[in-house]
Amino acid sequence: MEPTEDTTDATGVVSTDDESDSASGGTAADGDEWDEELPERAVDAAERLTRLAREAVDDAEADAYRADRAERLAEHDFTARVRDEDDTLVCYPEEWIEDGTVQIDRIDDTDRAVEVSLSGPGDPDDWAEIEEHNAALVDAVAEAHSEIHAANARAFADFMGNHYARPMDSATEAELSEFLDEYFPRNAWPSEEQRDAVRASLRYVFEAADERTPL
Template structure:
């Protein structure tokens, strides 16, 4: 998965130089009193950036899901989940269209949705994730191929009622989570069972009656299907 970029945007680097110059003028030496005070308090020592890597990864995943789905209500749901997730760590997500990048800004930098340059104390606290990395499409194809192979294996070994559900579950896991069918958490299964399948799977009464059995069949069959590799 794409990680944060090493190089901050040019505008941010320029602003950082201005802030450093101002501190030099005020204190008579580079990195003067304000920086020393923060170091003494221990407040900013670990804030580069102060959002966990797993939160960045999940924000990226939710952003990609929102972009991939054709259902606007689902896209809005993914974006809301992402926003709430990063807000728990005091960050605000933004999409930078010119280079297709997800940016997480500390919320104290923001005012009415816009970054205030005079509030940036160090550009290292921002997080940038490219959304156009070449590995994303490859990973999707790999996972989708595996899930389709599991659905085909279910069709070969079991009744059509299980095969039809397996195809719906494969599409759900590939398109909504980019995860293998046998990597579904209980919460993901519940979402499929209660929300996705009734609305998008067009299930028959027979499918609904044996849905839990079908999910168990899918997991059992998947154990004998190779792939995909861990990302």
């Protein structure tokens, strides 16, 4: 269920309506090693699906992305809301919630929550890690498909890494459109075969990451 607004009543119980939450969670680790209770892959998927829900052209599509996010987090007994005041995705344990509201007395350790800013690009300081992730996806595409698709995947990796400092499989529909319409024809110097194959190449990238493509 994805309610619609965030309020705090006189009893001190915080409502988790629509993608918002007033509980102050911890932040994701900035170092090389992930030390959060919620796996990093689950957090990355939650961020991507949240961005896709925002870009969705209709309510049904947005609801599908949110349902996918909820299902993935539920595998780890977590849930998520977007805190509107600072545009932050907050993932926190389901045990904090009863009847759709966060119970303050159940928050034993705020560091169990993970916060991800949804404003702007990713952290450039994480570029090396992002490049390693994207390069692995390019290699997977190269192994499963032709060099044409691998070259297109490499161009997409450069676009997402250099322009957004984010993994390829976190791209939204708008970012894919920007790549296809602007970056790819102007910067990748694609052959005719590459141009004809590029949409399939992008689908292969998301398949390699076991993620749903926004295309």
